[in-house]
Amino acid sequence: MHETGLAADVYRIARAAADARGGGRLESVTLVVGELASVEPDLIAYAWEAAVGGTPDEGTRLAIEWRAARQTCAACGEIPERAAGSWLRLCPRCDGALAVSGGDELDVRNVSFLEGEPVGDPRRRARCASPPAENAHAQPGGGIPQAPSGDQEPATAGGSP
Numbered sequence: 001m002h003e004t005g006l007a008a009d010v011y012r013i014a015r016a017a018a019d020a021r022g023g024g025r026l027e028s029v030t031l032v033v034g035e036l037a038s039v040e041p042d043l044i045a046y047a048w049e050a051a052v053g054g055t056p057d058e059g060t061r062l063a064i065e066w067r068a069a070r071q072t073c074a075a076c077g078e079i080p081e082r083a084a085g086s087w088l089r090l091c092p093r094c095d096g097a098l099a100v101s102g103g104d105e106l107d108v109r110n111v112s113f114l115e116g117e118p119v120g121d122p123r124r125r126a127r128c129a130s131p132p133a134e135n136a137h138a139q140p141g142g143g144i145p146q147a148p149s150g151d152q153e154p155a156t157a158g159g160s161p
């Protein structure tokens with residue numbers, strides 16, 4: 001099930017897109033999915049809930065825009081007699097080989113967010129976060145993880161002044 005990683009990627013991309021425009025909380029995100037991208041509608045919806053859960057963007061709606069693939073026969077042209085999601089190996093009219101186009105889309109579109117409510121650091125935990133489910137492996141002692149060697153700061157991504 002790759003939907004979990006996909007949902008995390010979609011969220012990261014959407015959050016970055018909103019941040020780049022000074023946006024606040026996400027409202028909805030549209031994901032374009034081709035029918036050949038091996039994405040299960042139920043699984044991606046579930047994975048999305050998990051990806052935004054516990055973040056300031058919890059409850060953001062994920063809209064899926066499905067895109068069909070086209071199959072064409074060199075002799076007969078486009079082959080419409082194909083059930084959605086199913087697949088033909090050979091042309092039903094002449095048994096010729098079929099070419100495929102499209103259907104492998106996997107793109108984030110239409111990130112909408114609320115203006116004037118910047119969420120700050122997206123990695124910050126929500127105030128009322130439920131018990132950490134996936135980060136349950138806390139450090140022994142439960143304190144803040146310490147840098148292994150002295151006070152050397154790691155390079156800051158993003159370049160603070």
Ligand SMILES: [Zn+2]
Pocket residue numbers: 073074075076077091092093094095096
């Ligand atoms: Zn044909």
